[in-house]
Amino acid sequence: MWKKFLKQLDFPESYISITLGFLVVIAGGLLFYRYLTNKNQNNTTPTKDITFEEQKPDEAKVELPATYTVLENDSLWKIAEKFYGSGYNWVSIVSANKIKNSDKIAVGQTLTIPKAEVIRPESEKVLSTSTQVEKTYTVVTGDYLWKIALKEYGDGYAWTKIANANNLKNPDLIYPGTILKLPN
Numbered sequence: 001m002w003k004k005f006l007k008q009l010d011f012p013e014s015y016i017s018i019t020l021g022f023l024v025v026i027a028g029g030l031l032f033y034r035y036l037t038n039k040n041q042n043n044t045t046p047t048k049d050i051t052f053e054e055q056k057p058d059e060a061k062v063e064l065p066a067t068y069t070v071l072e073n074d075s076l077w078k079i080a081e082k083f084y085g086s087g088y089n090w091v092s093i094v095s096a097n098k099i100k101n102s103d104k105i106a107v108g109q110t111l112t113i114p115k116a117e118v119i120r121p122e123s124e125k126v127l128s129t130s131t132q133v134e135k136t137y138t139v140v141t142g143d144y145l146w147k148i149a150l151k152e153y154g155d156g157y158a159w160t161k162i163a164n165a166n167n168l169k170n171p172d173l174i175y176p177g178t179i180l181k182l183p184n
Contacts, residue, residue, distance in 0.1 A: 064083065064113055064115040064116075067112055072107050074107075076102055080092070084116070085118060088164075088171075136179050139178040144174065145171050148162060148180070162182060162183070165182070165183040
């Protein structure tokens with residue numbers, strides 16, 4: 001019966017095979033696309049419905065303490081900005097969760113977001129030249145604030161003092177040759 005139908009249409013079997021193969025590939029591609037989009041939607045949903053609307057930095061965004069599930073492309077800095085309005089509070093999150101390597105957080109990891117005072121860079125303070133001498137440090141290749149704080153203060157967490165004293169908007173961006181003020 002199939003051969004009679006083909007003779008009536010006057011199409012060779014190869015054209016029909018190619019057309020059917022093409023339709024199977026398209027159907028498979030659509031199913032695969034739908035599978036991927038559903039999978040990604042399920043993986044990016046936080047465990048708690050937390051919304052971060054535009055608010056003034058000093059207003060509390062969420063009642064703290066809270067828990068937060070790490071999403072793709074999150075960093076401690078970004079999470080601190082969401083909850084505190086200041087990325088400098090990443091240190092508070094590290095301390096509360098006893099994180100040993102702050103560069104490594106995993107998607108799906110649950111973090112405790114503690115209630116903490118918002119950390120902000122202070123305006124430059126004018127030092128009186130009569131009683132205090134300002135100490136400085138010149139950044140060299142390979143330096144980062146944690147390393148400088150360890151070297152100068154013996155405490156890596158003192159990097160926030162350096163960042164505040166120099167009004168650094170992004171403490172990850174320091175360049176060789178930059179002269180940093182080191183507060184007492």
